[in-house]
Amino acid sequence: MTQKTFTAEEWMKALGGLKDTYKILVPVKEGDFHNFRPLVKGEGPDFDYQNTRLSPRSLVYPQSERLFEYSLDEDDPDPNILKEDPKDYSPQAVIGIRPCDAHAFQIVKPNFDNPEYRDPWWVRRFESTVLVGLGCNEPCSTCFCIQVGGGPFSEKGLDVLLYDLGGRFLARGLTKKGEELLGKAEGGNPAGDDVVKDAEDLAESASAKIDVSIPTDKLKGKEINELFEAPFWEDVAFACINCGTCTYLCPTCWCFDIQDEVMGKLGDRIRNWDSCMFPLFTLHGSGHNPRSRKAQRVRQRFMHKLKYYVDRYDNGVQCSGCGRCVRYCPVNIDIREVARLMNGYKIN
Ligand code: SF4
Numbered sequence: 001m002t003q004k005t006f007t008a009e010e011w012m013k014a015l016g017g018l019k020d021t022y023k024i025l026v027p028v029k030e031g032d033f034h035n036f037r038p039l040v041k042g043e044g045p046d047f048d049y050q051n052t053r054l055s056p057r058s059l060v061y062p063q064s065e066r067l068f069e070y071s072l073d074e075d076d077p078d079p080n081i082l083k084e085d086p087k088d089y090s091p092q093a094v095i096g097i098r099p100c101d102a103h104a105f106q107i108v109k110p111n112f113d114n115p116e117y118r119d120p121w122w123v124r125r126f127e128s129t130v131l132v133g134l135g136c137n138e139p140c141s142t143c144f145c146i147q148v149g150g151g152p153f154s155e156k157g158l159d160v161l162l163y164d165l166g167g168r169f170l171a172r173g174l175t176k177k178g179e180e181l182l183g184k185a186e187g188g189n190p191a192g193d194d195v196v197k198d199a200e201d202l203a204e205s206a207s208a209k210i211d212v213s214i215p216t217d218k219l220k221g222k223e224i225n226e227l228f229e230a231p232f233w234e235d236v237a238f239a240c241i242n243c244g245t246c247t248y249l250c251p252t253c254w255c256f257d258i259q260d261e262v263m264g265k266l267g268d269r270i271r272n273w274d275s276c277m278f279p280l281f282t283l284h285g286s287g288h289n290p291r292s293r294k295a296q297r298v299r300q301r302f303m304h305k306l307k308y309y310v311d312r313y314d315n316g317v318q319c320s321g322c323g324r325c326v327r328y329c330p331v332n333i334d335i336r337e338v339a340r341l342m343n344g345y346k347i348n
């Protein structure tokens, strides 16, 4: 395992050199929030950030993606044939992704890449992506990664983990992809034992700052129907305005809709993110809607993340504890409270 230290200046220089091999994506401040953007000389990056408002899931799974194009013109050499839209799958490196967001890719992977089904677009882009994580020295009050199998310096899903030691970074290679990237990164020095010890102390003190208990251990043993019929759903959903913010910011939500858009005789088949919080999501062609009520949709979101996923994949809960939905829900609906309700629910 490669362990190298870089001064902040050396690290920036190394990133500049890596641009020959990878599209380098870094956190950049835009207005009040941060987003991942291609590294441009003189524009950021800002590694002294908490996290991006939108999760980096769009770097592998774009919010809107053209899958196929076709022609309805009978004079066209290939009328009415779907043709795959050409895409750029050249290597990209996401530098400074937080460990919860890297863990999130592992949580969604069984949905996109499993023995029965492989989503070619997700898989190709995921395979061409290197995740270079940045541990969280100061987790925020809404973070609960530790409670869902991660941690502020968790290596889950990462190819490289960076420790910010104040003016210098320790970079630790974790996978073949990560070792390759570090092998191409110019400069830096092999890390001594003292640096490694400082990094381990830093990780320990960061973990101690997440002082929250969100038990999820009993979810798997619960009867689906009992949780489904539990009396608390109306109360949980009462304030929800079905804005969909929680699902659009979330790194572990994956629902989409596929639509055809036709202009004249040319058509595109497009995949767009969708959300279980919207009534149209489940509206049938017949006009029937099995989740026409708000409480049904809110229940679906939490049952999917905290029960259906748990039962189906045996991979923990469908949540990496990033805390975005807690921070940005306009009416303060809190998945941590719902997890406590579900985990502790007993029929009297
Ligand atoms: S962010 Fe809050 S109000 Fe908006 S859909 Fe989600 S739970 Fe409802």
Ligand code: SF4
Pocket: 246, 249, 250, 251, 252, 253, 305, 318, 319, 320, 321, 322, 323, 324, 325, 326, 335
């Ligand atoms: S459910 Fe909320 S806390 Fe969990 S991964 Fe999604 S946005 Fe983050």
